[in-house]
Amino acid sequence: MQMTRSSSSTITNAPIGIVTGAASGIGAAIAAELKNRGWLVAGFDLKPAGSDCDVIVDMSDTRAVAEGVDQIRRSLGDIDAAISAAGFYEMIPAAQITQSQWNRMLNVHLGGAFNLAQAVIPHMVEMKSGSFVGITSELAIGGGSEDSHYAAAKGAIIGLIRSLAAEVASSGVRVNGVAPGPTDTPLLTPDSPWRAPDYLATLPSRRLAKPEEIAYVVAYLIEEGTFTTGEIISPNSGAVI
Amino acid sequence: MSIPTYEGKVVLVTGAAQGMGKVIAETFAARGATVIVNDRSDDPRLHELAKAIGGHVAVADVSKHDEVQTLFDQVQKDVGLVDVLIPNHAYMSMAPFVGYDHEDWWKVVNTNLSGTFWLIQSALAGMRARGAGRIVIITSGWGVIGWPEATAYSASKAGLISLVKTLGRELAPEKIIVNGIAPGVIDTPQLQVDADAAGVSLAEVHALYAKGIPFGRIGKPEEIARTAAMLADFRMQSLVGQIVQVNGAEIRGRV
Numbered sequence: 001m002q003m004t005r006s007s008s009s010t011i012t013n014a015p016i017g018i019v020t021g022a023a024s025g026i027g028a029a030i031a032a033e034l035k036n037r038g039w040l041v042a043g044f045d046l047k048p049a050g051s052d053c054d055v056i057v058d059m060s061d062t063r064a065v066a067e068g069v070d071q072i073r074r075s076l077g078d079i080d081a082a083i084s085a086a087g088f089y090e091m092i093p094a095a096q097i098t099q100s101q102w103n104r105m106l107n108v109h110l111g112g113a114f115n116l117a118q119a120v121i122p123h124m125v126e127m128k129s130g131s132f133v134g135i136t137s138e139l140a141i142g143g144g145s146e147d148s149h150y151a152a153a154k155g156a157i158i159g160l161i162r163s164l165a166a167e168v169a170s171s172g173v174r175v176n177g178v179a180p181g182p183t184d185t186p187l188l189t190p191d192s193p194w195r196a197p198d199y200l201a202t203l204p205s206r207r208l209a210k211p212e213e214i215a216y217v218v219a220y221l222i223e224e225g226t227f228t229t230g231e232i233i234s235p236n237s238g239a240v241i
Numbered sequence: 242m243s244i245p246t247y248e249g250k251v252v253l254v255t256g257a258a259q260g261m262g263k264v265i266a267e268t269f270a271a272r273g274a275t276v277i278v279n280d281r282s283d284d285p286r287l288h289e290l291a292k293a294i295g296g297h298v299a300v301a302d303v304s305k306h307d308e309v310q311t312l313f314d315q316v317q318k319d320v321g322l323v324d325v326l327i328p329n330h331a332y333m334s335m336a337p338f339v340g341y342d343h344e345d346w347w348k349v350v351n352t353n354l355s356g357t358f359w360l361i362q363s364a365l366a367g368m369r370a371r372g373a374g375r376i377v378i379i380t381s382g383w384g385v386i387g388w389p390e391a392t393a394y395s396a397s398k399a400g401l402i403s404l405v406k407t408l409g410r411e412l413a414p415e416k417i418i419v420n421g422i423a424p425g426v427i428d429t430p431q432l433q434v435d436a437d438a439a440g441v442s443l444a445e446v447h448a449l450y451a452k453g454i455p456f457g458r459i460g461k462p463e464e465i466a467r468t469a470a471m472l473a474d475f476r477m478q479s480l481v482g483q484i485v486q487v488n489g490a491e492i493r494g495r496v
Contacts, residue, residue: 169455204413209479230490241482
């Protein structure tokens with residue numbers, strides 16, 4: 001775990017958010033949207049995210065995540081929102097998924113979300129305010145061929161979110177999820193079947209989701225959806241309705 | 242700022258004389274929209290609201306197909322084509338299923354479900370002419386999980402959920418995006434009706450309902466209005482055919 005604070009991170013009274021996977025794709029779009037809305041953002045990623053305070057960390061490393069959160073609290077202040085967006089994607093037929101591939105998938109997605117939640121939510125409960133958003137996937141709801149380990153990890157995040165929401169609701173802390181459909185990020189390789197014109201033509205929206213759209217939904221959940229908790233919102237171009 | 246704004250957009254909100262509809266109208270107006278407020282009778286509160294938000298009044302009983310058509314003709318003449326439609330009106334009556342009055346069944350279904358169907362049918366021509374539109378249907382948590390003695394209401398609201406899904410699929414290719422909201426218990430004048438029916442004070446009803454909600458309080462109309470404003474965001478096209486449940490973690494069911 002390694003932390004870099006940018007010199008511009010001196011705004012006072014700005015709300016403070018942690019975004020994991022902030023260096024690219026959906027995480028980067030969420031970090032940018034929060035910046036637009038006046039937040040101070042700490043980006044947790046394997047590589048620098050260019051946030052107000054970058055933390056280089058592997059989200060599957062429980063201790064390193066906890067240390068990163070502690071350092072952000074010391075250097076920026078109490079955490080108002082935490083968004084778990086770190087992840088990766090690979091398609092493998094179920095019979096061929098190795099134990100290490102299975103474990104890595106669960107450790108990064110489910111473990112990463114849990115590690116972040118466990119590090120930030122107790123403080124939110126103490127403050128009696130705060131918002132946690134986990135990025136899950138439309139595949140967790142609808143499933144997909146060759147997606148069993150990814151869908152299992154993302155599906156478990158939904159159970160985590162709903163249970164956490166019930167557990168901390170009385171403290172005024174909200175926990176929600178966003179389940180994007182195929183989104184135009186580097187996670188989808190140029191030859192990904194999700195980019196194939198034949199597939200896109202089957203989507204009611206006729207196109208991939210854009211990372212900014214996911215970020216708008218996250219921003220709603222954090223700032224505007226103040227009675228919305230335990231909910232999963234799925235911007236998925238109509239792939240799963 | 243990145244909160245969705247509605248400058249230059251025409252928004253029609255039904256059931257706007259009070260409760261959630263009123264606050265939805267105020268929210269869209271505050272974000273720049275020209276808002277048309279509808280209710281079934283020429284209620285002075287509707288005129289006060291329109292005056293306060295610089296909007297327009299359009300009275301119609303939306304359960305009647307011809308009145309809906311007349312409403313849209315009038316709106317187009319006076320204001321223009323509707324960009325955003327928020328069917329929010331509702332009629333509710335509760336009674337045990339076996340003795341449930343048939344006339345009341347049809348009144349609930351015709352108002353809540355058919356009324357919304359007519360509204361969307363009439364709104365489509367304008368949205369197609371503009372090449373885009375947003376529809377946010379206010380359904381109910383009871384449409385998701387059902388509720389004893391609310392047969393007609395729950396069925397009508399479940400029908401609306403299906404309308405969201407079907408029209409989400411059917412209209413998205415034309416950039417007309419349909420989504421819904423399933424509110425839980427929200428602080429509206431309905432709670433006074435509930436209090437009167439139970440013979441208790443409004444404060445007691447608030448406390449009783451709050452006890453059943455993990456979040457520890459009932460919702461505010463503003464919280465539904467802000468959700469509607471998110472769902473009507475013209476920058477978004479991939480969020481479609483979905484029901485957003487706004488209920489303080491009260492309802493644990495599948496949409």
